[in-house]
Amino acid sequence: MSPLLQVSAVTKRFGGLTAVNAVTFDVAEGEILSVIGPNGAGKSTLFKLISSFLRTTSGQVLFKGERISDLAPHKVAQKGIVRTFQETTIFKNMTVRDNIIVSHHLRSNASLAGYFLGTAAAKSDEAEFGRSADEILGFLGLDEIGGELASNLPQGHLRALGIAIGLATNPSVLLLDEPFAGMNHDETMRTVDLVRGVRQRGITVLLVEHDMPAVMKISDRIVVLNFGEKIAEGTPQQIQNNEKVIEAYLGSEDDAIGI
Amino acid sequence: MSRSKQIIGVAAFLFGVFVLVPLMIKLTGRWDFYYTLTSVALLSIASAGVWLTFYIGRINIGQGAYALVGGYVSAILVVKYGVSFWLTIPLAGLICGCLSILIGLPILRLKGVYFAMVTLVLTEVAKLTALALPITNGAKGISSIPLPGAISIFGLTIIPDFSQLASTKLAFYYLAVTLMVLSYAGLYRLVHSRIGHLCRSLQQNEELASSIGVNISYLRVIAYSVSSFLGGIAGAVFAAISQSIYPSSFQVADSINFMLNCFLGGLGYVFGPMLGTLVLYFGWDLLFTTGKFQLLIYSSLLIALMLALPNGILSLRLFNRKKAEP
Ligand SMILES: Nc1ncnc2c1ncn2[C@@H]1O[C@H](COP(=O)(O)OP(=O)(O)OP(=O)(O)O)[C@@H](O)[C@H]1O
Ligand SMILES: [Mg+2]
Numbered sequence: 001m002s003p004l005l006q007v008s009a010v011t012k013r014f015g016g017l018t019a020v021n022a023v024t025f026d027v028a029e030g031e032i033l034s035v036i037g038p039n040g041a042g043k044s045t046l047f048k049l050i051s052s053f054l055r056t057t058s059g060q061v062l063f064k065g066e067r068i069s070d071l072a073p074h075k076v077a078q079k080g081i082v083r084t085f086q087e088t089t090i091f092k093n094m095t096v097r098d099n100i101i102v103s104h105h106l107r108s109n110a111s112l113a114g115y116f117l118g119t120a121a122a123k124s125d126e127a128e129f130g131r132s133a134d135e136i137l138g139f140l141g142l143d144e145i146g147g148e149l150a151s152n153l154p155q156g157h158l159r160a161l162g163i164a165i166g167l168a169t170n171p172s173v174l175l176l177d178e179p180f181a182g183m184n185h186d187e188t189m190r191t192v193d194l195v196r197g198v199r200q201r202g203i204t205v206l207l208v209e210h211d212m213p214a215v216m217k218i219s220d221r222i223v224v225l226n227f228g229e230k231i232a233e234g235t236p237q238q239i240q241n242n243e244k245v246i247e248a249y250l251g252s253e254d255d256a257i258g259i
Numbered sequence: 260m261s262r263s264k265q266i267i268g269v270a271a272f273l274f275g276v277f278v279l280v281p282l283m284i285k286l287t288g289r290w291d292f293y294y295t296l297t298s299v300a301l302l303s304i305a306s307a308g309v310w311l312t313f314y315i316g317r318i319n320i321g322q323g324a325y326a327l328v329g330g331y332v333s334a335i336l337v338v339k340y341g342v343s344f345w346l347t348i349p350l351a352g353l354i355c356g357c358l359s360i361l362i363g364l365p366i367l368r369l370k371g372v373y374f375a376m377v378t379l380v381l382t383e384v385a386k387l388t389a390l391a392l393p394i395t396n397g398a399k400g401i402s403s404i405p406l407p408g409a410i411s412i413f414g415l416t417i418i419p420d421f422s423q424l425a426s427t428k429l430a431f432y433y434l435a436v437t438l439m440v441l442s443y444a445g446l447y448r449l450v451h452s453r454i455g456h457l458c459r460s461l462q463q464n465e466e467l468a469s470s471i472g473v474n475i476s477y478l479r480v481i482a483y484s485v486s487s488f489l490g491g492i493a494g495a496v497f498a499a500i501s502q503s504i505y506p507s508s509f510q511v512a513d514s515i516n517f518m519l520n521c522f523l524g525g526l527g528y529v530f531g532p533m534l535g536t537l538v539l540y541f542g543w544d545l546l547f548t549t550g551k552f553q554l555l556i557y558s559s560l561l562i563a564l565m566l567a568l569p570n571g572i573l574s575l576r577l578f579n580r581k582k583a584e585p
Contacts, residue, residue, distance in 0.1 A: 051470065073469045074469045085470075093459070094460075102460045103471040105473050110453075169471050
């Protein structure tokens, strides 16, 4: 079976800086794959390249064998590859539930004119989005705070809302950039379970994370970047014992692999 | 707000503008009020358009350009091609809408002050174009535009020929107010439908909006062209009322006023620009007696108002309860 997502010799240069250098790896359907590496290794840049928020300097990303590298971001989202942001990015001046409802955009059957006129398709979309939003709220344990304004949420809930927004788009591949950032141990463990739940919904998960215990616990496979280059790829077991990886982490000042 | 309260509010508003206002004017004999209120109604239509661009997170100081184009389109069609005025209202709107798609596609990529600056220039460009083109008749403009003719279906006269009327003031008032009611009803529907929800997502975070699959450049252009459509129809009716249109009929100051109307009324409320237009227009008129201090007092009051009510007049609780009232 051919892989779901193929990252093929992808390179991104910002002026003189090569943020991502000829990175190649495959993602199989249904797996949880983590991308790790010291600060500035190019992880977020790689995610932006996959979701087409940035253009590759060279190389390409294939989804189900089809090139997606030059498409507009919303087109890539339409294909089912959806990214969440490293910075908690939400619609601040909407309620939590409205954040999720609006994010059902890709499931719309009605046209804009249909929504304006309130056609049957529009009404059934709206009812369906409401139902689905409630289901997602329940799934992520946010039902209590559906009516809260998103800007009032604490950090832990914001991350969960970010995942909820991703889920609402009904993606095939969800890219999560540091979903455990700013969480304490308990919150992290709960979110690890959530991410597993996301995979159980049939969604392939790619995540960038610094929290090594969580990464080791959750990942099927891990790709390691250092200075834009892939230095290792393998199961958590293999990565923990990889010479190059240990060296990269020991060599960097403020990051410890922590295992 | 409950549904029944909403209906009562709308009914009261309609009764007010269609029955009460003409009655009061008749009783007091202040016929000049028709002209003022007709202007307010038309300007509030153009302001509604500006409000919609605010709603997708863009400061639009170029509505004067579309009002001018709308005025010229109607005037030229009526005077040179003998098209019925009534047909030129939607045509002016549509032409402005199409024009704004061409203009909007490149400039809507800009944000904040950059977009605002470019739109500010648009009004001036429209004026210079009107001065330069042969069809717009340069600085002399187009004058003695005939009054709107009759509309009849199956021999039944629905709208009488305006030139046969004893008072065109009342007729134009009804026309402007009807268009205003329709425009705001449409805007209200748009904002309270899923389209409005999508617009709010653009306003709050364009990057996130595109990551959930919203075609942001398409939605921006749609909103901007609806906005310009409203500017166009307001301009068309204006030209018909004054029976003339000149390059200076809509100027940069008008574009700025359209924007101020939105600020003042409240960017979070559909009916904000309507109230803002009314208050600003009457405020300016009331200060007329202060002579050369008019502009100074007006500007100071405006600044004070915006500082005191950053979310607009409609953010006062009093108005929140019955926001259908002007
Ligand atoms: N838009 C940009 N323009 C120029 N340089 C950039 C840009 N975005 C990222 N970079 C640079 O590319 C490199 C990789 O950045 P990136 O954000 O991908 O790192 P990261 O692995 O996500 O780091 P972190 O763990 O801190 O989030 C950094 O040196 C960064 O300064
Ligand atoms: Mg990063």
